[in-house]
Amino acid sequence: MTSTNTHTNTPRVAVVTGGSGGIGRVAAERLAADGLAVVVSYSGNPAPAEEAVQAIEKAGGTAIAVKADVADETEVAALFDAAEKRFGGVDVVVHAAGIMLLAPLAELDLADFDRMHRINVRGTFVVGRQAARRVRSGGAIVNFSSSVTKIALPSYTAYAATKGAVDAMTLILAKELRGRDITVNAVAPGPTATALFLKGKPEAVVDHLTKMSPLERLGTPDDIAEVVSFLAGPARWVNGQVLYANGGVI
Template sequence: MTTQQPSSPDTSSRTPRVAIVTGASGGIGRAVATRLADDGMTVVAHFSGNRDRAADVVAEITHRGGSAIALGGDIADENAMADLFAEAAARFGGLDVVVHTAGIMPLAPIAEMDLETFDRVQRVNVRGTFIIDQLAARELRPGRAIINFSTSVTRLQMPGYGAYAASKGAVESLTLILARELRGRDVTVNAVAPGPTATPLFFDGKSTEAVEHIASLNPMQRLGTPEDIAEVTAFLAGPGRWVNGQVLYANGGAA
């Protein structure tokens, strides 16, 4: 009796691989985009509202010898994202990796958050993830990877993060179910759940004392960096083929 060996990406005839990184104009998204480019991938750097920062990401990648373009669009608009995926595939001949970092994080106690803000968080973080995952599931070539972004707050349960944590709980469920729905496709689906990470999104509205306190909560006694998160993402996008249907908590041991 012979046992069929698991397949691995055929990089000999499909180089470079093509990766879409949503939210690439943000702190973690930028680090992920440049890290994947360093691994030899052609990067489609998605942006929602900040074209200039996305252009900076592309310029950085090309300066380092990589290949990248910037494409924009509302992450929760199915037509805009379908156009983005279609343009990326048409330009580069196919798609291999989708990393979905885009999201928003308005904070307020549950008793005080207005429903308009709550709905906006769910639209961007949940609907946006559903749309990106749906397109990725339809378009990715075999032997490739979908990587969503959750948060360690789903475990830390910090006050003020109710709406955000609720949206990321949904992201985790979508991730684990999609991994099983893609049975037989040789496409991995995982989520990265960063802990507090030194990005503008994290620092917004926090005092120095609050930042120092949060940084002290994990055994490493520091905030994560975007590069820390990018390393985990690059593993899932490349050599981590036997990791599938998982949520990887990248938080320095906070929970």
């Protein structure tokens, strides 16, 4: 069934940053399956983004790929321009782009901290600013936080700090959009089996993280995409919240 904009009776449109891989790609495919036209935003290699578009189209959906550095105001504005030119507007923004560089606070290279801050914090601010200006009435903005802000795992200090900033921006933007009928929420995944999460982790560490949840497994991208789908569609009374999708870890 096609998801339509109630005001114009046209298909709803989603912009998904980080949509070429990991949770972002699965979220893009889920939203396309929900009937939204999807703009898959990527920052580097176009091949995975085109693969995501092809997968969506093969499943009967509609999508395009657009390159944009989420921390670059001009490129993000052009991303939204492309969405509006191709599909007529933007109803949903899922900001899944982000990086995670781990080390204890005393050992983390400040260049890595600055890189995470640029992408995770400035990127959320830049994308959020365009979303606040462009998303149509009845729309939704979904940011990506992390359960590590509560779990407080060693070596995650800098990464968790960037996601704490995402939480603050999410809660405040929801109030700043008063009267617009636009919801703003964040999804905070727990340990999830993605390349980003599993990279460099010894098997013993992965086993420990697996057992943290009462469900005794890692999350999957599909688990997180289900929450994104809920916030992007039927969850009109959920607003200004950080939803912890972590299988009960906290």
